Amino acid sequence: MSYETVEYAERPSRVAGAVLWTRTAGGSDAPVYPVLPDGCMDLLWSGGRLLVAGPDTRAYRPEPDGAARYVGIRFYPGTAPAFLGVPAHELRDRRVDLADLWPSAEARRLTERMDAAGDPAAVLESVALARADGAGPPDPLLAHVVKALDAGRSIASTAAEVGINARLLHRRSLAAFGYGPKTLARVLRLQRALALARSGLAFAETAVVSGFADQAHLARDVKELTGMPLGELLSPRPH
Structure with a gap:
């Protein structure tokens, strides 16, 4: 990401195999670092947007966007499609708005909850847990x-x-x-x-x-x- 100072933190999620992460920044002059392929998919929130990061086959280089905070949940390889309701190959090497995958009203409500939350990571985790319960245990x-x-x-x-x-x-x-x-x-x-x-x-x-x-x-x-x-x-x- 393109910032002078970047603080990154992650912790295990209560969703099986997943990781909750946050990245905060306070500038706009540092290099943009690539996101490397790791077999995972992420749901991330930033600047009033919820995005799905699909599985990468090559490094992804984000464009500078001025956002100061990112919050995300990184799913263990193979587990995100059940949460998202979309086969992983449809999202390969893509960044997609959640509203393009879920009913727009549902995506909008979640975005509003994230925007208003003091702890957006907790909101992401609660939604992921609820959907994981509905989908059943990972294969x-x-x-x-x-x-x-x-x-x-x-x-x-x-x-x-x-x-x-x-x-x-x-x-x-x-x-x-x-x-x-x-x-x-x-x-x-x-x-x-x-x-x-x-x-x-x-x-x-x-x-x-x-x-x-x-x-x-x-x-x-x-x-x-x-x-x-x-x-x-x-x-x-x-x-």
Whole structure:
């Protein structure tokens, strides 16, 4: 986001696997930081607008908009479609007004509640909890797919573990994650590598531990998914 000073905070939500986050700022001259692919989807509020951030296949670079505060809930991979009522692939690489997905009156009432709330994050969480209760518990198959791919398992072995064929896994992944398991695995591997590199692990060792063939493979994948070299991504920045 484009601000001189940015404060970011997050905490676990009572919605299974979700995270509540806030970002506040007080200026307009700092660089705009990209939002990196992570397999998640967010519902966020800012400046009187409620937006859905769909699953990204590449870095998203927000335009400076002058908003000083953002509040959001980040859903665990595969869980947002049940909350939103929209297949994830319809929102891939998009930012969409909630009013385009929900009945306009419902979206307007929620926006008004957020605008008037002293704690907008609590309002978001309460709405998410209510809709999650109505939708029922998340599909355990999807959580297993995320964990298996994040552990570096192949798509074939992941499909076998959950008891479906690769074609059905791909179809269900499109609806749940916004893209197929191959892209999901690549995004999760990117996040593993970034976490290891930020911990101080050498790039060559980061590549091996996170599942890349070598450091050159890591560098190529990072550049393709984020548009930036790994060293630049690791420079200090808000979340």
